[in-house]
Amino acid sequence: xxxxxxxxxxxxxxxxxxxxxxxxxxxxxxxxxxxxxxxxxxxxxxxxxxxxxxxxxxxxxxxxxxxxxxxxxxxxxxxxxxxxxxxxxxxxxxxxxxxxxxxxxxxxxxxxxxxxxxxxxxxxxxxxxxxxxxxxxxxxxxxxxxxxxxxxxxxxxxxxxxxxxxxxxxxxxxxxxxxxxxxxxxxxxxxxxxxxxxxxxxxxxxxxxxxxxxxxxxxxxxxxxxxxxxxxxxxxxxxxxxxxxxxxxxxxxxxxxxxxxxxxxxxxxxxxxxxxxxxxxxxxxxxxxxxxxxxxxxxxxx
Numbered sequence: 001x002x003x004x005x006x007x008x009x010x011x012x013x014x015x016x017x018x019x020x021x022x023x024x025x026x027x028x029x030x031x032x033x034x035x036x037x038x039x040x041x042x043x044x045x046x047x048x049x050x051x052x053x054x055x056x057x058x059x060x061x062x063x064x065x066x067x068x069x070x071x072x073x074x075x076x077x078x079x080x081x082x083x084x085x086x087x088x089x090x091x092x093x094x095x096x097x098x099x100x101x102x103x104x105x106x107x108x109x110x111x112x113x114x115x116x117x118x119x120x121x122x123x124x125x126x127x128x129x130x131x132x133x134x135x136x137x138x139x140x141x142x143x144x145x146x147x148x149x150x151x152x153x154x155x156x157x158x159x160x161x162x163x164x165x166x167x168x169x170x171x172x173x174x175x176x177x178x179x180x181x182x183x184x185x186x187x188x189x190x191x192x193x194x195x196x197x198x199x200x201x202x203x204x205x206x207x208x209x210x211x212x213x214x215x216x217x218x219x220x221x222x223x224x225x226x227x228x229x230x231x232x233x234x235x236x237x238x239x240x241x242x243x244x245x246x247x248x249x250x251x252x253x254x255x256x257x258x259x260x261x262x263x264x265x266x267x268x269x270x271x272x273x274x275x276x277x278x279x280x281x282x283x284x285x286x287x288x289x290x291x292x293x294x295x296x297x298x299x300x301x302x
Contacts, residue, residue, distance in 0.1 A: 048107070051118035052144040059144075059153045062097045067195055067291035071154035072100040075127055075162045077202055077270055079106075084273045085280015088113055094288055099154060120150030128165050133180035136187040148187075152194060156291045160199035160241060163258075163269040167209060168216035177220055181229070188236050195235050195294045197287050200224050200242035206257040207267035214256035217242065234298055237290035244279045245271055 062069040070091060072078060079102050082088055088111070091098035097111040107119030123134050135147045144150035151157050168174050181198070188196045200221035203214065221242035223229060230236055245262055247254045254260070262275035271279070 045121060048104075048118040048121055049145070051116075052120065052150060055116060055118070056143055056153065059099075063153075063155050065155075065295075067155045067295045068096045069154045070096055070098050070156040070158065070287065070291070071151055072098070072287075073122070073127060073151065073157070073159040074100065075103060077162050078102075078160060080270060080273075081276050081280055081283060084276035085283065086277075087280045087284050090281060090284040091288070094284075096288060096291075101151075120144060120147045122147050127159070128161050129177045129180045132159060132161065133183055136184040152191065155193075156195045156197065156287065158197040158199065158239075158287055161201040163202045163204050165201035166204050166214070166217035166220075166242070168213055168220060171216070174216045174220055178223060181224060185229070185233060185236060189233060192235050192298070195237065195291050195298075197237045197239055197290050198224060199239045202241050202269070202271060203246040203256060203258045205263060205267055205269040206254045208269050209257060211253075211256075214246075218246065218256040221246075235294055237286075237293075239283060239286045241279070241283070244282060245275055 059069075072082070074081075078100070082100055088098050088100075092111065099108060099111060099116075101108050101120055101122070104119045104122055104125050106115075108116040110116050122131070124131060126132075126134065135151075138146045138148040140152060141149045144153055151159075165177075168177065184198075188194070201217070203209075203217060209217075221240055225238040225240045225243075230238060245258055246256050247259045249255060258269060258271065259275075262271045262278075264270055264272050
């Protein structure tokens, strides 16, 4: 079968699946109207699944083996980093297509910043280490039938947990977080045609943590960005978001906690605009450098 025929067949498959989902959506909507029984969650999921499938080709046609099709999975801290740190603009200026995925309610944003109108159905909206591990444990399909398959439509996958993940209250929890990330790394190894950039979680406000928990958060960030985790895994890179934001003076009572100059008022652990303006360009460059490095040195091509 020639390439054109294969592409035509693939497009027909996408249309058939999407039409089937839309018909199911109509049936469920009719059932709800006739019976008065709420099926909102199911309708919402089917709608987003159908739209993701219909949009599949517009996402994947940006893949040219140059590793410029980027997706960033995040929550509010990542959203602020993008919006206040000029992240999307820097990617665009460099010739990258930068997509990002917020909470499911906000969903996927296109490279121009507009809403795609759907999400990748992140299970439980959970991007803590256990939630990320759950995503990476999903089966992989050619179409975006689940969160992992949606993310893998892009050439470069960047992902992070938000600051609650830095509340590591015991050594056992620290070791469990490592186990989850090792399992994720196994999945990354299975996709050498993709680049993965793991981000250490941001630190907590001193009012929201303890010195012991903060020290464990630092230990986790150090491990995640170390040769112990990265060496021998050429398509896996790390950005130490924690280190960019955390107090590093060992004599300070707030060591390993969100720096004073990067804090909002009160107990909020979201980094402020000063932090995002400072770190945004560093983050964007690190991701682009990872993509370009793998494009030049990786042994496998899409």
